[in-house]
Amino acid sequence: MAEVWDAVVVGAGIEGSVTAFHLAKNGCRTLLIEQFPLPHSRGSSHGASRIIRKAYVQQHYARMMNEAYPIWEQVERETGTQLYMKTGGLMVGPRSSKQLAETERSLSGAGSEFERLSSDDLKLRFPNLSFPADYRAVLDPEAGVLKADKALRCFQDLFVKYGGRIHDEEKVVRIDPGDVVTVHTSKSAYKTRKLLLLPGPWAGKLLGPLGLHPPLKPVRISVLYWREKQPGTYALKKGFPVFVDHTTLHKYGLPCLEYPGIFKLCYHSGPVIDPDDRDGVAGSRGNQEIVRMMCDYVRKHFPGLESVPAIQESCIYTNTPDEDFILDRHPQYRNIIIGAGFSGHGFKLAPVVGKLLCELAMDKQPSYDMTPFSLDRFHNTATPQAKL
Ligand SMILES: Cc1cc2nc3c(=O)[nH]c(=O)nc-3n(C[C@H](O)[C@H](O)[C@H](O)COP(=O)(O)OP(=O)(O)OC[C@H]3O[C@@H](n4cnc5c(N)ncnc54)[C@H](O)[C@@H]3O)c2cc1C
Ligand SMILES: O=C(O)[C@@H]1CCCCN1
Numbered sequence: 001m002a003e004v005w006d007a008v009v010v011g012a013g014i015e016g017s018v019t020a021f022h023l024a025k026n027g028c029r030t031l032l033i034e035q036f037p038l039p040h041s042r043g044s045s046h047g048a049s050r051i052i053r054k055a056y057v058q059q060h061y062a063r064m065m066n067e068a069y070p071i072w073e074q075v076e077r078e079t080g081t082q083l084y085m086k087t088g089g090l091m092v093g094p095r096s097s098k099q100l101a102e103t104e105r106s107l108s109g110a111g112s113e114f115e116r117l118s119s120d121d122l123k124l125r126f127p128n129l130s131f132p133a134d135y136r137a138v139l140d141p142e143a144g145v146l147k148a149d150k151a152l153r154c155f156q157d158l159f160v161k162y163g164g165r166i167h168d169e170e171k172v173v174r175i176d177p178g179d180v181v182t183v184h185t186s187k188s189a190y191k192t193r194k195l196l197l198l199p200g201p202w203a204g205k206l207l208g209p210l211g212l213h214p215p216l217k218p219v220r221i222s223v224l225y226w227r228e229k230q231p232g233t234y235a236l237k238k239g240f241p242v243f244v245d246h247t248t249l250h251k252y253g254l255p256c257l258e259y260p261g262i263f264k265l266c267y268h269s270g271p272v273i274d275p276d277d278r279d280g281v282a283g284s285r286g287n288q289e290i291v292r293m294m295c296d297y298v299r300k301h302f303p304g305l306e307s308v309p310a311i312q313e314s315c316i317y318t319n320t321p322d323e324d325f326i327l328d329r330h331p332q333y334r335n336i337i338i339g340a341g342f343s344g345h346g347f348k349l350a351p352v353v354g355k356l357l358c359e360l361a362m363d364k365q366p367s368y369d370m371t372p373f374s375l376d377r378f379h380n381t382a383t384p385q386a387k388l
Pocket of ligand 1: 010011012013014015016033034035036042043044045046049050051052170171172173198199200201202203206221222223266315316317340342343344345346347348349
């Protein structure tokens, strides 16, 4: 008789890899299936860096981050790899910004420290930034950079260390629900008691045949890097923080890390695409406009950077209308668990996302209120609004 797995996880991005790690660590015999050869750069988890911060508008994420940090540290210890570099995080916006006020409220509510910077403080502390006199900032002292590609590898290595199996270059092509689910791939078929779907931008393609159509939009993000005029101006070593601008749709930046002397500064939006054709016609549409807008932005606010990007790469967000994640069971097939819609901010939270999905798979009471992450919230048509 075919072997029955305790759990099969589909998708070896950061969310699937961390979920698989928690399952294996909790004694579940787990198989992690990935369509592409690992590592790859076609989904959402590639690249050297991501922002980690507690400064969130939504308090549920600020609270979850209190648990995420110790797990990141534990993985660093267990693998002997530095993954987190503390830089502090600067959230800027107009003095009247509701988002900044709510960020302060949620940091306080989560028991986390922060500093409030006036326009004068901002000028004094960060002379290489230029913002109007009616701007202010919130500084999150615990924020920093995660070494993303290393982090992904660490979680996959630990998963294998705890007895998990990874099958890459194997695409899931059909799912037959049941008390024991059958997962058909391009190479084989597997039986499992619990199936966890973490397919990133491909979520729509896997969920549709299971009768689920949540309003998910895969969006192509241009990852833009800008050369310093004077090397070292925005360097991590010199203590330049990670940065989020809360004016209208966000712009965000990370101090020079992956390419020496080159600062990463991106726009938190882009064209809706098919993940199998990320850089095709739809993906390129609007890119020139975004680059032009970002050139203007750099000229205005980052006077120490060349105002033409030195490097351009791509990555994909999978957005929900309210930018909250989906972490839930299939409403009909309760042993199928879904993690999707990480809306461009899921990396830092993956340690807690994985823990919650593992709890659902092991039929334990989840450690957090799952209401913000429920699939059925979309029946009430959430108002689209950039939050973070
Ligand atoms: C430019 C950019 C900047 C970001 N910045 C930040 C940040 O600063 N901080 C932060 O916290 N987050 C950030 N994020 C968000 C974060 O990176 C994502 O939320 C996270 O990587 C999502 O991971 P995932 O595992 O859901 O998706 P993915 O990494 O895409 O993983 C899904 C995997 O499933 C596989 N798969 C799909 N379908 C199948 C199938 N049928 N069979 C087998 N395998 C399948 C895919 O190949 C893929 O490997 C950023 C994202 C981008 C794009
Ligand atoms: O998750 C983050 O911290 C960043 C903030 C800005 C948008 C992209 N993601």
